[in-house]
Amino acid sequence: MDLTFSPEQEALRSRLRAWLAENVARSGLKGPRPRSVDLDSETIARYKRWQQRLYEAGYVALSWPKEYGGQALDPVSQAIVNEEMLCAQAPALIGAMGLEMLGPTLITWGSEAQKRRYLPKILTAEEIWCQGYSEPEAGSDLAALKTRAELKGDCFVVNGQKVWTSGAQHADMMFCLVRTDPAAPKHHGISYLLIDMRSPGIRVRPLVQMTGERGFNEVFFEDVQVPAENLVGRLNEGWQVANATLVHERNMLGAVTQSQQLFGRLLALARSMRRNAAPLSRDPVFRQRLAALEIRVEAMKHHMYRLLTDRQKGRHSGLPGMINKLVGTELNYDLATAALEALGDAALAARDEPEALDHGFWPYEWMFSLGMIIGGGTTHIQKNIIAERGLGMPRIR
Amino acid sequence: MEFGLSESQEALKHTARQFLAQHGSAADVRAVFAQEDGFSRQLYRRMAELGWTAMLVGEEYGGLGLSVLDMALVLEEAGYAALPGPFVFSALLATCALVEGGSPSAKEAWLGSLAKAATIGTVALSGEGPGLELDALAARRAPGGGWLLSGTRKFVPYAHVADFMVAAAGKVEENGAPALFLVETKSPGLRVRLVSQMDLTRRVCRVAFDDVAVPVEAELRPGxxxxxxxxxxxxxxxxxxxxxxxxxxxxxxxxxxxxxxxxxxxxxxxxxxxxxxxxxxxxxxxxxxxxxxxxxxxxxxxxxxxxxxxxxxxxxxxxxxxxxxxxxxxxxxxxxxxxxxxxxxxxxxxxxxxxxxxxxxxxxxxxxxxxx
CATH class of the missing domain: 1.20.140.10 (Butyryl-CoA Dehydrogenase, subunit A, domain 3)
Known part of the structure; x- marks a missing residue:
């Protein structure tokens, strides 16, 4: 056990901290936002500029190989950047989907030409990516997907529909799972394609979420032509490629930093609210709830450092690595739920209502964090994965 | 930054798992259910041979001088096996009390034999009420020097087999200020009664102190x-x-x-x-x-x-x-x-x-x- 950081890592932290102190305000953007929400084109352009400046300053994709624009640094350095970004309330990266999901997948599975073509524009947010996985009949059972791609000459012709596609309304490109062999067993006839969202035949229809925002979309494909060279990995072996992406899905240290931030904000709220003529944070019952949450956040923090150390040493985390999505998203929802209780009736007030407290932050966060429990594999699917793949309990459907 | 166990810690844990699988099976655990001692002295000696009772004792007293994390790994395995006995109370708590607060003469007297498991120590820290109140045991200055302890400590683990206990008491002349004393279980005025309770892998006692005299050097500091x-x-x-x-x-x-x-x-x-x-x-x-x-x-x-x-x-x-x-x-x-x-x-x-x-x-x- 060594919980200290190297001099290089400490230097990186203080350099970045100074850079953020100077540049966050200048970005013209408030708070963390993009997790692919409703944004107008001017705001999107601002977020793209923000990511580009951050990249030029050397704070994006630090652990990527140097030949693809990274710095080949250790995962701890990247974790430090994520931590500092959240602590400084720096605007989030609009290209996160490309940076965290597609980029690492391409580095492992992509052809040299694909890496040269796509990776640089992921880093600078010049191209924004969305993920085309779920379909109306393929949610938790993702491998049941039906969107069809037929190879005709040097193009795939794609027909079908995706759904819950976050950020599709402002994405330039989509990494997409398609069925290329309908006769094969369901996991063996899937391929991984990169699709230009401006291709003729693509129609994007935003769906309104319970928050009232347009975050995710339906995407329809009608005879969409995709160049054959946009296939990642081998034909009909897209399931393996997709699984690699799912592994990269979340940078969990970032997520636990978010839980820490939420806890800090919840505690500040509890100190400001009053119950029985004293701050709510002194109420013996609510204190118990706060402490239980702080303990869960603290435990997750150390859990993530443990997984980070595994990654650093090239060890596979196995069972402990399977719980992150389940525990992290439920924790954030529980934090927001506690805040709503603290707010009392004010929890009902609309965000821009004068009666709203703490800038109307919590009701939105509460609903958003419920969505996070569902997206990327629901809590129930996570439990199936832990039981079957982690514990080896029998799988019979 | 490295968050995890070292190779030697992994090895320690692995050895403990294997050792207890062999010598501390559920059948072995059941074998002590009906015994008043509540643990196997033979197994305890074997654990001492592995060095477990010497982990937190410094080398100058014949110990290994290992870390609390090392000890925690062995305790995790003890929990896995539901190991009965005074191990944690003696080899961690009584030992640390002496290492960190014992007088030179007390260290000399006890640490070497704790490390060898020739002595069993325990701690008497909990009070009468729920929680950890101190006032159940009072320490008064004895007329001829030293201290007189009066009161009770409930749920004292393995007091019936221990040679000494580290007891928490409130100092009467100092408004109940917390203090710790090393008390030999053979001291006159000390009565130990085994309490029948739910967890058959542990033994606890009620210990009554009736003007139990302890010498000045038995106080552990800073209390x-x-x-x-x-x-x-x-x-x-x-x-x-x-x-x-x-x-x-x-x-x-x-x-x-x-x-x-x-x-x-x-x-x-x-x-x-x-x-x-x-x-x-x-x-x-x-x-x-x-x-x-x-x-x-x-x-x-x-x-x-x-x-x-x-x-x-x-x-x-x-x-x-x-x-x-x-x-x-x-x-x-x-x-x-x-x-x-x-x-x-x-x-x-x-x-x-x-x-x-x-x-x-x-x-x-x-x-x-x-x-x-």
């Missing part, structure tokens, strides 16, 4: 800070035990669910059971990281140990209880029988929940430390 440290170490130790216990009840439930068939298929293929098992894993793994962290800071940054130990105890004793309850339910009727081993851990979990302070007590400490 208030050392008492706090011992309570934190106790909380951490029980948390480590709970970690191992959680692993064991999970393993038992998963194994059983693979072989027990109903509706023509193994019950482990039902999502109701799968999800119950997955929830135990989701509780267990972050708690393990928290435990490692708390054990590490006990040596590395003692100023943050109180918060970490309180967190680990609050979390892990509930995680263990919840896991044990789920495991019983996953077993069904067989899990409710005396014949099945599961109730050994189910009851140990309950002991662990209250021992060294309830989860609610430790959550309140977390709140106080953070200044909510």
């Amino acid at each position: 208030p800070a050392l008492l706090e440290r011992l309570l934190d170490l106790g909380a951490l130790a029980i948390a480590a035990d709970s970690l191992g216990g959680t692993e064991r009840v999970l393993e038992m439930a998963v194994e059983y669910s693979k072989v027990r068939r109903q509706f023509g298929r193994p019950v482990g293929s039902f999502q109701a059971l799968q999800h119950a098992a997955a929830e135990i894993v989701a509780d267990l793994e972050p708690a393990r990281a928290l435990l490692w962290y708390a054990a590490h800071v006990a040596d590395a940054t003692p100023e943050s140990f109180g918060r970490a130990a309180a967190m680990a105890k609050a979390l892990l004793s509930e995680v263990f209880s919840r896991a044990a309850q789920r495991s019983v339910l996953m077993h069904g009727g067989i899990g409710f029988t005396w014949e099945h081993d599961l109730h050994i851990w189910f009851k140990r979990a309950r002991f662990n929940e209250s021992c060294f302070g309830s989860p609610a007590h430790h959550r309140e400490r977390v709140a106080r430390i953070a200044g909510y």
Whole structure:
């Protein structure tokens, strides 16, 4: 056990901290936002500029190989950047989907030409990516997907529909799972394609979420032509490629930093609210709830450092690595739920209502964090994965 | 930054697991149920041969001078095996009390023999009421020098087999200021009564002090800070035990669910059971990281140990209880029988929940430390 950081890592932290102190305000953007929400084109352009400046300053994709624009640094350095970004309330990266999901997948599975073509524009947010996985009949059972791609000459012709596609309304490109062999067993006839969202035949229809925002979309494909060279990995072996992406899905240290931030904000709220003529944070019952949450956040923090150390040493985390999505998203929802209780009736007030407290932050966060429990594999699917793949309990459907 | 166990720590844990599988099986645990001592002295000697009782004793007294984290790994395995006996109370708590607060003569007298397991020590820290009140035992200055102790300590682990105990008392002449004394169990005026209780892998006693005289050099110092440290170490130790216990009840439930068939298929293929098992894993793994962290800071940054130990105890004793309850339910009727081993851990979990302070007590400490 060594919980200290190297001099290089400490230097990186203080350099970045100074850079953020100077540049966050200048970005013209408030708070963390993009997790692919409703944004107008001017705001999107601002977020793209923000990511580009951050990249030029050397704070994006630090652990990527140097030949693809990274710095080949250790995962701890990247974790430090994520931590500092959240602590400084720096605007989030609009290209996160490309940076965290597609980029690492391409580095492992992509052809040299694909890496040269796509990776640089992921880093600078010049191209924004969305993920085309779920379909109306393929949610938790993702491998049941039906969107069809037929190879005709040097193009795939794609027909079908995706759904819950976050950020599709402002994405330039989509990494997409398609069925290329309908006769094969369901996991063996899937391929991984990169699709230009401006291709003729693509129609994007935003769906309104319970928050009232347009975050995710339906995407329809009608005879969409995709160049054959946009296939990642081998034909009909897209399931393996997709699984690699799912592994990269979340940078969990970032997520636990978010839980820490939420806890800090919840505690500040509890100190400001009053119950029985004293701050709510002194109420013996609510204190118990706060402490239980702080303990869960603290435990997750150390859990993530443990997984980070595994990654650093090239060890596979196995069972402990399977719980992150389940525990992290439920924790954030529980934090927001506690805040709503603290707010009392004010929890009902609309965000821009004068009666709203703490800038109307919590009701939105509460609903958003419920969505996070569902997206990327629901809590129930996570439990199936832990039981079957982690514990080896029998799988019979 | 490296968060995890070293190779030698992995090896220590592995050895402990194998050793206890061989010498501390559930059948061995059951063998001491009916014995008054409540543990196997032969096994205790074997553990001493492995160096376990010498881990926290310095080399100058014939010990190994290892870390609290090393000890926590052995305690995790003790929890996995539901090891009966005074090991943790003697080799961790009584030993640390002497190492950190003993007078030179007391160290000389006891540490070497504790390391060799020729002596068994324990701690008498809990009071009459719920929680950890001090006032149940009073220390008055004796006319001829030294101290006179009067009162009671309840739920003192293994006092009936210990050679000495480290007892917490309030100093009468100093407004009840906390103090710690090393009291030999053969002292005149000291009465020990074995208390019959739920967890058959542990023995606890009621100890009555009737003007028990202790010499000046029996006081361990500084009393208030050392008492706090011992309570934190106790909380951490029980948390480590709970970690191992959680692993064991999970393993038992998963194994059983693979072989027990109903509706023509193994019950482990039902999502109701799968999800119950997955929830135990989701509780267990972050708690393990928290435990490692708390054990590490006990040596590395003692100023943050109180918060970490309180967190680990609050979390892990509930995680263990919840896991044990789920495991019983996953077993069904067989899990409710005396014949099945599961109730050994189910009851140990309950002991662990209250021992060294309830989860609610430790959550309140977390709140106080953070200044909510």
